[in-house]
Amino acid sequence: MTCCATGLLADVAQMRAADLSAWVSEPQPGYQRLELVVPGLTGPEHMPEIEAALTGLCGVTSARVNLTARRVVVIWRKGEGHAGDVMAALAGLGLEAQPFDPVKAGTSADQDEMSFLLRSLGVSGFAAMNIMLLSVSVWSGAEAVTRDFFHWLSALIALPTVAYAGRPFFRSAIHGLSRGQFNMDVPISLAVVLASLMSLFETINHGEHAYFDASVSLLFFLLAGRTLDQLMRARARSAVTQLMTLAATGAMVVEVDGTRRFVAISALRPGMKVQVSVGERLPADGVVIEGASDIDRSLVSGETMPEATGVGSRVHAGTMNLTGSLMIEVTAAGEDSFLSEVIRLMACAEQAKSRFVQLADKLARIYSPFVHGLAAVTMTGWLIYTGGDWHTSLMVAVAVLIITCPCALALAVPAVQVVASGALFRNGVMMKDGAALEKLAQIDTVIFDKTGTLTLNELTLASPKTVAMPVLALAAGLAATSRHPLARALSAHAASRGIVAESIAQVSEHPGQGLQARVRGETVRLGSRLWCGVDGAASGDLPEIVLKRADAAPVIFTFQDVLRPDAKPTIARLQQQGLHVEILSGDREGAVRRVAEALGIADYRAAATPQVKLAYVEGLTKAGRKVLMVGDGLNDAPALAAGFTSMAPAGASDIGRTAADSVFMGAGLTPVAVARDVAVLSQQLAKQNFALAILYNVFAVPVAMAGLASPFLAAVAMSTSSIIVIGNALRLGFAYRQRVAVPGMLRDVLRETLPLSMDKAA
Amino acid sequence: MNGLFFLIPIALLMGGVGLAAFLWSLKSGQYEDLDGAAWRILQDDETKPKPD
Structure with a gap:
């Protein structure tokens, strides 16, 4: 099919230009700024092209492509440049662009939070290095005045650092406490603040042990975890924004x-x-x-x-x-x-769904009270044992708090999630939140929609198997002008056999009936049986199209669904993993049965309305099954929302994409199986990490409670456990490194979402 | 002992310079497009981006 994608896009661009003023901002007087999302920015080869085209425009002072975010920022002198020109220039390059407001999309808040965390990370890293340097000198035997001097120096660096870099934790701890919840940040804040204050007290009294290094390197490790967590969130949110901007607005x-x-x-x-x-x-x-x-x-x-x-x-x-x-x-x-019916059903499905509590949160709920209890027990124990020695008892209790500070725990999950989401992204899967990964690992049933999910939105010629070349060339010539799926399938079939479609001057299209043209003095028609005057009902339940020439017998072409190229192996792989696979389709019985048989799926249901789909998925959920729903349509949306978790292809309806927990790209179905594999592996790693962290505590806590923990021991134990946990998480990245990026992944998204640019022949 | 009085300030200063460099690079947006930056280095630079 050869539709002029760029021409249409340029029209759209011009139409939208009038409406762009809302997106144009003025960064400094006399200049205007426009930020655009360009989902088609597939690779680096576009960068110079776009920047050259845009800087070449009248009045444009700067055009900068951000490849990571797939955005372009253009700045021009007010009065000289126009937003419409920018859009038209991009459309001229064949790229669809959408204006973008970082504030509205929430990404600017993400960015602020991220740079705040990075600044804190930088400061705490600097402080941790320097204090550690001083501490090493103390541990290697600095005495008396030198030790005091080093302690004072450490205090000088540590106290401002704690006040500055500890803010993310203090804020969250206070927020949690004010709502009566003990979150992970409460023990963290307590440990950091108490360790600093106690060390200051020790320093003033020329004491031997100061925990400045521990409190600051704690902050450093925890901030690393927090930063990874934020990275994950920002990544998920930007996936959502990108998907949203793909929709017609x-x-x-x-x-x-x-x-x-x-x-x-x-x-x-x-x-x-x-x-x-x-x-x-x-649109409505x-x-x-x-x-x-x-x-x-x-x-x-x-x-x-x-x-x-x-x-x-x-x-x-x-x-x-x-x-x-x-x-x-x-x-x-x-x-x-x-639409509102579908939305209402979706809302019901969302409500019925019980809130999913992530493993890390579950642990946090037990962890904080446990740690505080432990510290309190230690304190009272030592008070009794020493007969009221507050100083020693407090020292030991604080050491327990420092040792049990959930450094490795706070790193365990974010590290795995970031590595996993990177691996998924490279394999064409965008996740909308971290919980999706955890849910995906727990599924036991996979339900596929048929149309657009197991099959592509294309048809292929089923019969007749042999057609004379000129006949096919004639039919393809008629079909070339139409967007009707059967006509497109016919054109595609001719093209795949290397047959050049006959060029026909004037083809008239009669919606709902067919096409007509005059070729070599005779009238030729391509369309329904009625349109071509052929008697009798359709032979089977396959869609068909008839070619009628004046003199010859009519030729009946029948078509069938095209399965996604890797649908069969993917289904087989899922079944091998012990997952129960089913089809739930809104299409007719025959079509669904054929697909089910071709893929070796025993369970299928046809002609299901959105209500039926929703009820079916909810029924399974009630029966205790954990369903992964894979679907693309508006009619799948309630079922997608009701599923334990859900995936949608990038070509799905807006609502389908919104309802799904993750979205996969490309023509293949492999990402579904890969996503499941990555999810299972990442959950294993997360659990291993938790186990490692707990194991560490099992050994370290008794030592601390016995009062044997020195600042040196605390520093070594903490760093080792954190590094082990990160190293373990990185294994996932190595496991999935070989699978290289899906080439032209976003081009596929574009092709699927914007049928305008669906240019197979090119 | 005397060595400490100039060695420690030097150590702190060097660390401080590193920190300042990091904060500067963060502020000037050098972490905003890591993928793009990786490719830009390979491209023939005919269109120099003008500073904002």
Whole structure:
């Protein structure tokens, strides 16, 4: 199929230019700044191209690509440059761009938090190194005045550092305490503050032991964990933002006086008239008031075959307009609209779902009271044993707090999650939160939707197996102009056999019926049986298209679904792992059965409405099963929300992508199996890490309680356990290093989400 | 002992310079596009990005 992607994109870009003013900011007087998300920024090769094209524009002073975030920041002199030019220039390069507001998207808050954590990490790292240097001298036998001098120097570095770099923990601890919760940060803050104060007291009294090094390196390790955690969160959030910006954000509204303007979907009101061009998704539910077309409902209902639509038909948001331009009147976004029904079901599913508590949080709930109890027991024990020696007892209790400070625990999970999400990203899976990984490891059932999930949104020729070349060339020539899936499948088939489609001058498309043209003086038709005047009902339940020439017998082409290329091995792999695999589809029985048989899936259900899908998944959940729902459509959204966890392909409907916990890219289904593998491995590693951390405590705590812990021992034990935990987490990264990045991953996303650019022939 | 009086300030100063360099690099946005930076070094630089 050869549609002019860039041309259409350029039109869209121009339409949107009028609306860009909301996104343009003024960083300094006389200059304007626009930030854009460019999901098609696939690799470094685009960078110089984009920057050259944009800096070449009139008035543009700077254009900088951020490859990591796939964003472009353009700054131009006010009055000289225009936001519309920027969009048009990007569209000229074949790149779809969406204006982006970091504040609204929440990424600027993420960035602030991240740089705050990094600053704290830098400061605490500096302090930890220097204090450790001084402490090493003390441990190697500095005496009397020298020791005091070193202690004072350490105090001078440590106290401001604790006050500065400890803030993230103090804040969270106070926040937690004010709500009556003991979170992990309470023992952390206590240990750090008590250790510092006690060491200061010791220093003043020329004492032998000061724990400045411990309190600061504790902060350093914990901040590293906190930074990794934040990195994970920011990564997940940016995945969400990127997915959101892939969605169409507006609709072309035709006013009463005939003027057209591009408005955001949220600004659409009932009664507005919206123009929907060929190849666009419908922005809202409505009634057709002008034009006729075929509507692809595959994302909404899971049906493969498009539906003919004419004046007076009700149409749903999210469906794709295939063959003719339509004017629709937006109907009330009331309770009866399909979309609001789906959203209502989703909300119900979300409510019914019990809140998932992550392993780390579960541990934290036990850990804090346990540690505090331990310190209190130690304190009272020593008070009794020494007959009221407050000083010694307090020293030992503080040592217990320092030793048990959950350094390794706080690092264990974030380190694994960051490494895992990196490995997943390289394999084409974007996770929306860290819990998804943990849930994925626990699933026992996988339910696939058929259309768009197990199959691609494409069809392939099933019969006749042999067609004369000229016949196929003629049919392909007619089909070339149409967006109808059957016509596209026919063109693709001809192209794959190396047959050049006959070039036909004027093909007229009759939505819901077929195509017609005059070739060499005779009328040729391609379309439904009725359109071609062929009697009889369809031979089987496969979709078909008829080619009718004036003199010859009609040729009937039938088509079938195209499975994702690696669907079979992926399903087999999941089944081998002992997972129960099922299909739950909205499509017709026959089509579903064929796919199920081809993939070796015994359990399948066809013709399921969103309600049925939801009820089925909820039923399984009630029966104690942990379901991974994989689906793409609007009709899958409630089931996606109800599943224990869920995945959606990047080409899914907006709501499907929103409802799913993670999204995978590319034409293959392999990412589903890989995601499961990574999840299982990462949970193993996280548990190993917890075990290591607990093992460390089992040995270290008795030593500390017995009063034998010295600052030296504390420093060595703490660092070793933290480093072991990080090293263990990194093993996951090594295990998945060989799987190289999915090439052109985001190009695939674009191709799947923007059927405009679905240019297979190119 | 006397050595300490100039060696320790030197050690602290060197650490401090490192810290200052880190904070500066953080502030000037050098950690914002790590992927891009890795590739930029390989590209023939005809279009020098102008400083903001």
